[in-house]
Amino acid sequence: MTDNRLVDRFGRSINYLRISVTDRCDLRCVYCMSEHMTFLPREQLLTLEEIDRIAATFIELGVDRIRITGGEPLVRRNVLELFRDLGRHQGLRDLTLTTNGSQLERFADDLSAAGVTRVNISLDTLRADRFKAITRIGDLDKTLRGIDAAIDAGFDRVKINSVILRGHNHDEVLDLVDFAVERGIDISFIEEMPLGDNGDHRAGDVHYSSHRIREDLAGRYRLIASAERTGGPARYYSVEGHPATRIGFISPHSHNFCDDCNRVRLTSEGLLLLCLGQEHSVDLRHVLRAHPGDDARLRQAIIDAMQIKPKGHEFDLDSHTVLLRHMNMTGG
Secondary structure, eight states: OOOOOOBOTTSOBOOEEEEEOOSOOSOOOTTTSOSSOOOOOGGGSOOHHHHHHHHHHHHHTTOOEEEEESSOGGGSTTHHHHHHHHHTOTTOOEEEEEEOSTTHHHHHHHHHHHTOOEEEEEOOOSOHHHHHHHHSSOOHHHHHHHHHHHHHHTOSEEEEEEEOOTTTTGGGHHHHHHHHHHHTOEEEEEOOOOBSOOSSOOHHHHOOOHHHHHHHHTTTOOEEEOOOOOSSSOEEEEETTEEEEEEEEEOTTTSOOOTTOOEEEEOTTSEEESOTTSOOEEEHHHHHHHSTTOHHHHHHHHHHHGGGOOSOOOOOTTOSOOBSSOHHHHOO
């Protein structure tokens, strides 16, 4: 029996770890980073072996869901070895990848063989000109081929993640759902989170709420609230007449999801972030490198960190103040 000791001071059990393996990406999405980013020196990153060791300790403490994120995780050299190592851990029942899809045509089959159960793929528009504008340097066809490769690879679930921005892509909500329904995959709509100065817009100026999206869909699709959860903050709806597709809404502004938060994040440089919208953290890289081989110390550092997990984020769309940490540094 796994000994789950990861309970924070508000009584919330933590069973979900999101791991960023790199802050680098082959795109420059406007809601994720600035156009001209300075990335971390490679020696500051956790090694793949260190990431696996931290993950193994979390699994021993009852975490049974891990998501690998970035930046774009598939640009990290030899990252398939990490997926293979994680896939061997007993007690891990869900291993998910979040990706922009640009590398999936190459990696999808190997990821499935390594034990990845679900893949979440960023797709905010189906128009090539808008895709180039939102990603700054991206190729829509490459991402679409990646989505098809993921579907063919046989993962348990494939899902599209769409960040909806008023004036950028809010008029494509129906088209994106049509795309998901036609392929029998899921889609989640995400309200932008004010992380980092991206040099493109202020989050409050482009906010498009989950409620507005549901209104946009109502004329074509009947959504039925579902109790099904995948471990994250999304609230899911089934689609009448289309049983293979679920529609999720991640609503940090219009529906705060902090009360039942079960997640923590590990950045690529080894900071254990206790909340997406706060700066409370513990430096696990320091613990590893200052005390090599001391698994007990690492385990205790993780347990102790639960006592500084805050009650929730404090995103404010009306404020001109944002966290300095970009999304690519945080991990999706």
